[in-house]
Every structure is written in structure tokens, then in C-alpha cells.
Amino acid sequence: MTVEEDLVPDVGAVPVEALRVFGRTAPDATREEITAHLREAARAVRRRDIKMVRAAGLGHIGGEFSVIDILVTLYLHAMNVAPDRLDDPDRDRFILSKGHAAAALYTTLATAGFLPPEQLGTFMQPLSPLNGHPARTKIEAVEASTGPLGHGLPIAVGTAFAGKLDGSGRRTFVVVGDGELQEGSNWEALMTAGNHRLEHLCVVVDRNRLQQGAKVSDTNDLEPLADKLAAFGLEVVEVDGHDHGALVDAFAAVPAASGRPTAVIAHTHKGHPISFMSDNVAWHHKVPSEGQVDQALAELENS
Amino acid sequence: MTTLATSTLHDCRDAYVAELVQLAENDERIVAVVNDSVGSSKLAPFQEKFPDRLINVGIAEQDMVGVAAGLANGGKVPFVSAASCFLTARAMEQIKVDAAYSRHHMVLVGQSPGMAYGELGPTHHSIEDLAWLRAIPGLTIVVPADPEETAQAIRWAAQHDGPVFIRVSRMGVPAVNPNDYEFVAGKAVTLREGQDIAVVATGTVVSRALEAAELLAARGISARVLSMPTIKPLDEQALHAAATQTKGIVTVEEALTSGLGGAVAEYLAQHVPAPMRFVGVPDQFAPTGSVSWLLDHFGINAEGIAHAAADLLGV
Numbered sequence: 103m104t105v106e107e108d109l110v111p112d113v114g115a116v117p118v119e120a121l122r123v124f125g126r127t128a129p130d131a132t133r134e135e136i137t138a139h140l141r142e143a144a145r146a147v148r149r150r151d152i153k154m155v156r157a158a159g160l161g162h163i164g165g166e167f168s169v170i171d172i173l174v175t176l177y178l179h180a181m182n183v184a185p186d187r188l189d190d191p192d193r194d195r196f197i198l199s200k201g202h203a204a205a206a207l208y209t210t211l212a213t214a215g216f217l218p219p220e221q222l223g224t225f226m227q228p229l230s231p232l233n234g235h236p237a238r239t240k241i242e243a244v245e246a247s248t249g250p251l252g253h254g255l256p257i258a259v260g261t262a263f264a265g266k267l268d269g270s271g272r273r274t275f276v277v278v279g280d281g282e283l284q285e286g287s288n289w290e291a292l293m294t295a296g297n298h299r300l301e302h303l304c305v306v307v308d309r310n311r312l313q314q315g316a317k318v319s320d321t322n323d324l325e326p327l328a329d330k331l332a333a334f335g336l337e338v339v340e341v342d343g344h345d346h347g348a349l350v351d352a353f354a355a356v357p358a359a360s361g362r363p364t365a366v367i368a369h370t371h372k373g374h375p376i377s378f379m380s381d382n383v384a385w386h387h388k389v390p391s392e393g394q395v396d397q398a399l400a401e402l403e404n405s
Numbered sequence: 406m407t408t409l410a411t412s413t414l415h416d417c418r419d420a421y422v423a424e425l426v427q428l429a430e431n432d433e434r435i436v437a438v439v440n441d442s443v444g445s446s447k448l449a450p451f452q453e454k455f456p457d458r459l460i461n462v463g464i465a466e467q468d469m470v471g472v473a474a475g476l477a478n479g480g481k482v483p484f485v486s487a488a489s490c491f492l493t494a495r496a497m498e499q500i501k502v503d504a505a506y507s508r509h510h511m512v513l514v515g516q517s518p519g520m521a522y523g524e525l526g527p528t529h530h531s532i533e534d535l536a537w538l539r540a541i542p543g544l545t546i547v548v549p550a551d552p553e554e555t556a557q558a559i560r561w562a563a564q565h566d567g568p569v570f571i572r573v574s575r576m577g578v579p580a581v582n583p584n585d586y587e588f589v590a591g592k593a594v595t596l597r598e599g600q601d602i603a604v605v606a607t608g609t610v611v612s613r614a615l616e617a618a619e620l621l622a623a624r625g626i627s628a629r630v631l632s633m634p635t636i637k638p639l640d641e642q643a644l645h646a647a648a649t650q651t652k653g654i655v656t657v658e659e660a661l662t663s664g665l666g667g668a669v670a671e672y673l674a675q676h677v678p679a680p681m682r683f684v685g686v687p688d689q690f691a692p693t694g695s696v697s698w699l700l701d702h703f704g705i706n707a708e709g710i711a712h713a714a715a716d717l718l719g720v
Contacts, residue, residue, distance in 0.1 A: 191480055239508050245478055247507045250498055256468045257503060260475015260483075263460060267436070267481070274475075287499075290468035 199254020252285025281313030296335020343368025489515030535664025
């Protein structure tokens with residue numbers, strides 16, 4: 103990874119403040135209460151994420167801001183997993199295949215009570231368990247070590263297979279980046295998932311339409327993506343990936359009545375909802391200046 | 406002709422599959438993951454007994470190793486069984502990240518490694534696997550020499566909580582270990598005592614090292630023969646003793662000499678420098694030929710090993 107030198111700040115320049123642990127949505131919450139809870143949690147995660155990236159001088163803020171609403175909806179609402187029963191074989195599994203969005207995962211885990219919030223202050227520091235890409239050997243709640251693209255989906259197929267062998271109703275959610283789908287291993291895994299009708303598998307595509315250097319469509323286009331996924335035997339749903347209500351519904355529909363694995367194409371914006379980052383390819387792994395952090399925090403208050 | 410050369414030859418895949426079936430009967434966590442390699446791995450008996458527990462992803466090695474890691478996450482003990490050339494080269498990053506870096510309990514069984522595929526040529530040879538894999542932290546590498554050692558290594562790997570790579574060859578080999586043999590991961594086996602030189606061999610060619618010791622004995626040279634079933638971690642104690650108690654070490658392998666040879670040299674250079682010779686595949690792709698022809702071609706045979714030993718000793 104390369105970071106423009108003049109943008110690398112002193113590590114620790116931003117004071118580490120406590121992060122509110124939101125926890126899961128209440129079982130008897132109304133739809134409005136659920137979306138309000140998730141919206142507020144996502145705002146807190148973005149606030150913390152941008153400060154972490156600023157403090158570390160490293161990170162992938164664009165793809166983090168595009169995936170945060172998906173992560174928050176999964177961990178604070180959709181998934182059957184709790185911090186005090188991470189060894190439950192029947193817990194739902196989550197795999198962040200686009201591992202470069204690690205800061206978003208760590209922050210979401212902390213917000214959901216899976217990681218001590220104070221640990222976020224060690225992001226990318228020497229010997230920190232919060233590596234630049236998530237490692238299952240360093241953080242208990244991380245199910246798979248990812249980073250190189252195209253690894254998470256085959257692993258998710260394996261966890262779904264194990265659940266099927268056990269006759270378990272547990273579900274596996276895996277988030278892949280759209281640019282990541284250029285890796286062939288994903289299509290090997292999708293073929294396996296479709297042919298074996300792994301109905302408890304849900305593949306979420308963070309469809310932010312940008313990869314590191316350019317638009318996905320200008321690099322090696324994926325379209326027609328929904329048709330491709332359907333042709334591989336998946337039940338395809340397209341949602342606004344920043345609409346918590348839509349995400350709640352999409353995840354609640356897994357496993358699909360058709361018995362097929364689910365693909366949720368979540369249409370997102372890289373850097374969402376920050377005006378100067380949104381849909382801007384320059385913000386793949388750019389580190390914000392102090393002023394940009396202030397502006398982003400102000401914009402988040404009004405988002 | 407020595408007794409070994411005339412003894413019965415065994416296909417270690419038979420021992421592997423018999424052991425795996427037996428283990429699977431008592432441990433329902435065990436699953437097999439293959440890339441259309443049921444036939445080439447001789448896994449039909451496993452498939453017949455446990456059809457649901459054999460996951461065939463088709464000709465897709467990256468998917469195969471990733472799926473195995475996911476199965477491990479789901480509490481299974483996956484045995485990935487695929488031609489070593491494709492398993493290691495095609496899925497190297499999955500072996501590195503999904504198996505080793507992730508410290509999953511999963512067993513990668515590299516089928517018909519080295520030059521076992523003979524005439525099929527260098528695309529199907531796997532002479533690089535030992536050199537490649539020993540560069541990966543935390544991965545145990547086992548190269549059994551005969552059927553009994555194969556079965557025991559498989560049994561050990563089924564209960565070892567970590568990633569393991571095991572070479573299993575289709576090339577016929579004689580039994581080389583004693584009847585009461587017990588495989589211990591990371592331990593070398595002294596198959597023959599000797600004081601002049603030590604021949605350190607691994608896998609399919611251990612029998613050839615024993616034959617070489619006979620040839621050397623006829624010339625009045627006493628050769629120790631160490632079988633090294635574990636390439637990583639190395640039995641440093643046995644190497645230290647061999648280097649200090651003899652005049653030098655000859656390594657023997659059905660692989661590039663940067664496999665076992667490289668590993669032994671790295672240890673000796675740092676701790677107990679000793680003269681060495683390397684018997685194995687040199688830095689080149691093999692010409693067309695059967696595995697036995699190729700082993701002879703590269704001098705990976707009794708005469709070649711004895712020649713290397715004599716050269717080291719200057720006799």
C-alpha cells in the first residue's frame with residue numbers, strides 16, 4: 103500500500119475517546135426503532151473509523167464507508183452471534199472477504215461488544231491484534247483471515263458446507279467487494295455454492311463501482327452482474343446498501359424459499375456519505391487531513 | 406541386487422485411504438475435499454462409505470483449499486487430496502493464508518509428487534513442492550517413505566491441531582521401516598548406523614539410500630542412513646549428531662535439492678558446518694521418461710548416492 107507522505111500524521115495525534123457500545127437491536131423493537139438504532143450505530147462507527155485511519159495514517163476509508171451499513175446491520179441485528187458465545191458451533195458466521203476494510207470491521211465489532219473499544223486505539227500499531235487486514239488468530243470474533251482478494255467466498259462456501267453436514271440452520275454471510283469479483287476463485291466458489299444449493303450462504307456484494315485505481319466498469323466490467331449470479335444458481339436481491347431497512351429485509355430472507363444461496367447486491371458509494379469522498383476513486387486508501395476529519399465529522403452529524 | 410530392490414513394492418495411496426477410512430469411521434469430523442481427484446487419490450472406498458463427507462469441488466484448486474479452511478472453521482477436519490503439482494502451485498496463496506496463517510487444523514495431501522507422473526512431463530511433476538512449502542511459517546511437512554509410515558503420518562495429522570502437508574506417492578516403494586516402527590513428527594529415523602558418512606533421505610527414495618549404503622559398505626565405507634520423514638520441523642538433534650559423528654552429509658530426495666537439501670544445509674551452515682552433497686533434481690525441468698528412468702537419469706539411485714558420498718569423502 104502507498105500513502106502520500108505528506109498525509110501521514112503523527113500516530114496518536116488524535117486522542118482516543120470511548121466508543122459507545124450499542125449492542126444488538128432489541129428483540130421487540132419496531133421497524134422504526136431498528137433502523138434508527140442501526141443508523142445511529144453506523145454514524146458512530148464512521149466517526150470512529152475516520153479517527154482511527156487518521157491516527158494510524160493508514161487504512162482504506164473509501165471501501166470502509168461503503169461497507170459500514172452492511173456490517174452494522176449484520177452484527178447489530180441480522181446475525182445470530184453474541185460476544186459471550188463465540189464458541190457456539192451454531193453461531194452465524196461472518197467473513198469480510200474485502201479484508202482491506204478491516205478498520206470498519208474492527209469498529210463494528212467494538213460497537214457490537216465483540217472487541218474492547220479501547221483496543222481500537224492500537225489499530226496498526228506494532229504488535230496490535232488490529233492488523234491492517236483481519237486475522238482470525240489475533241481476534242476471536244474474526245472468523246477468517248483475509249486480505250488477498252478472492253479468499254473469503256471459498257471459505258464461506260466451506261463453512262456453509264460444514265453447517266449443511268451438521269444439519270444446522272446456521273447461516274454464513276460473506277462480504278465481497280465488486281472489484282474483488284475479478285478474482286477467478288470467487289466464480290469457482292459460486293459454482294460450488296449454486297450446484298450444492300448451499301441455501302444458508304449469503305454473498306453480499308459491496309457494489310461501490312470503484313476499485314483501487316479506477317471504475318470497475320473501466321477496468322474489467324462485471325455487468326450483467328445480477329444475471330451472472332443468477333446463472334450460477336443464486337437467488338439475487340438488489341438493495342440500496344446504505345438503507346438499513348432494505349438490508350434488514352434482505353438478510354431476513356436468508357435462507358431463500360427457493361433453496362438457493364442468496365446474493366445481495368448492495369449498491370453503495372465509496373466514501374459514503376462524505377461529500378468530498380463519495381464516489382471519488384482518490385479515496386481508496388487516502389488518509390484525511392485534520393481539517394478533512396473535522397469536515398467529515400460535521401457532515402456525519404447531519405447525515 | 407539388494408534385498409530391498411527385490412522386495413514387494415507398495416502404492417502408498419492404498420495405506421493412506423485405508424487409514425483415512427478407518428479414522429473417519431471413528432471421527433465424524435473427518436471429511437475429504439478433492440478436485441475431481443477421487444480416482445487419482447484412490448478415494449473410492451472413502452466415497453462409498455461416506456458419500457456426504459467427500460466434497461468434490463471439481464477442477465478448482467483455489468476453491469478446494471478455501472472450502473477446506475471453511476470446513477475447518479465449521480469444526481470439520483478436512484483432508485484435501487489432490488495432485489501435488491496442482492494443489493501446491495495453483496492454491497499456494499490459499500495454503501499460505503487460509504491454512505498456515507489461519508493456523509487451521511487441515512491436512513493437505515499432495516498426491517503423486519516429485520516425478521511420479523513420469524512421462525506426463527514437468528507440468529505434472531511436483532519437484533518444487535518441498536522448497537515452496539518449507540518457506541511457509543507454521544506448516545508441518547511430512548514425506549513418508551513407506552505404507553506404514555504413511556498410515557501413521559495420516560493418523561498423526563488427524564489429531565494434530567494445525568496445518569499439515571503430506572506427500573503420498575503412487576510410485577511403488579518397499580517397506581523400509583522396522584516392524585515396531587513408530588512415526589514421531591519432527592523425528593528422523595536411523596535406519597542404519599555408520600561413522601564415515603551420513604545419508605539423509607526422505608520419502609520414496611529412502612530405499613535407494615539404503616541400497617547405496619550397501620554399495621558403500623562393499624567399498625569399506627560405513628554409511629549412516631537417516632530417514633527424514635518430517636522436512637519441517639527438521640530433526641536438528643539427529644542432524645547435529647550426524648554432522649559431528651561423520652565426515653559429511655549427503656541429502657537425497659525426489660525433488661529439487663532446495664527441498665530437504667536446502668533445509669539441511671541451512672541448519673548445518675548455521676550450527677555445525679559440514680561438507681555436503683545434494684542428490685535430487687537439479688535446477689532444470691525433466692526430459693520425457695518414466696519416473697524410474699528419470700530417477701536414474703538424475704542419479705537419484707544407489708549408484709548416484711554412493712558416487713556423491715565417495716566424492717565427498719574424496720575416495
